[in-house]
Amino acid sequence: EAGVAQSPRYKIIEKRQSVAFWCNPISGHATLYWYQQILGQGPKLLIQFQNNGVVDDSQLPKDRFSAERLKGVDSTLKIQPAKLEDSAVYLCASSFQTGPTYEQYFGPGTRLTVT
Amino acid sequence: AQSVAQPEDQVNVAEGNPLTVKCTYSVSGNPYLFWYVQYPNRGLQFLLKYITGDNLVKGSYGFEAEFNKSQTSFHLKKPSALVSDSALYFCAVRDIDDYKLSFGAGTTVTVRA
Numbered sequence: 001e002a003g004v005a006q007s008p009r010y011k012i013i014e015k016r017q018s019v020a021f022w023c024n025p026i027s028g029h030a031t032l033y034w035y036q037q038i039l040g041q042g043p044k045l046l047i048q049f050q051n052n053g054v055v056d057d058s059q060l061p062k063d064r065f066s067a068e069r070l071k072g073v074d075s076t077l078k079i080q081p082a083k084l085e086d087s088a089v090y091l092c093a094s095s096f097q098t099g100p101t102y103e104q105y106f107g108p109g110t111r112l113t114v115t
Numbered sequence: 116a117q118s119v120a121q122p123e124d125q126v127n128v129a130e131g132n133p134l135t136v137k138c139t140y141s142v143s144g145n146p147y148l149f150w151y152v153q154y155p156n157r158g159l160q161f162l163l164k165y166i167t168g169d170n171l172v173k174g175s176y177g178f179e180a181e182f183n184k185s186q187t188s189f190h191l192k193k194p195s196a197l198v199s200d201s202a203l204y205f206c207a208v209r210d211i212d213d214y215k216l217s218f219g220a221g222t223t224v225t226v227r228a
């Protein structure tokens with residue numbers, strides 16, 4: 001079974017530029033998550049999708065971050081414009097369903113450096 | 116609100132010795148508890164989870180964890196550590212009424228040969 005795929009793996013941009021990350025979850029997984037992991041901290045949930053609908057985006061900085069999962073499979077996370085404090089690893093995860101007992105499977109992440 | 120504390124930033128053990136990584140949690144209802152491991156430049160890998168039932172949970176790579184409700188703890192253990200267990204370990208908790216998975220700050224485990 002293929003795991004969660006993410007691209008790119010690394011990205012370096014200047015502040016005020018825009019950037020987009022792509023995620024392909026495990027086949028058949030209805031729930032998709034985007035996390036931000038700042039160095040030295042645990043991952044923090046940014047947004048959670050159930051199929052193509054948003055379940056929770058309460059911690060997404062909506063003035064600059066946006067995410068979509070139009071067909072209920074792949075997802076894109078965008079930052080526009082980027083700030084220095086956005087430097088982090090962005091992790092995508094998926095689970096079979098949204099229930100609290102389902103473990104999440106993580107992709108390798110995209111390491112973003114904003115200069 | 117739910118939260119997780121991992122009181123040790125680093126744990127150092129010799130190969131062959133027991134390994135313990137500590138985790139305490141706070142939730143308003145019944146907790147669902149998870150352990151993940153992260154190797155350099157890789158995503159988090161699921162190790163084990165506690166949902167209900169037996170307080171001792173067995174997981175991947177010889178790891179186990181003990182749920183202690185009175186102490187609100189969920190410590191990760193391995194009887195005999197390997198050098199290849201050196202990684203970053205995260206404890207996470209989900210409240211029954213909350214979709215969010217809240218992670219601790221992580222504990223770096225170093226196993227020396």
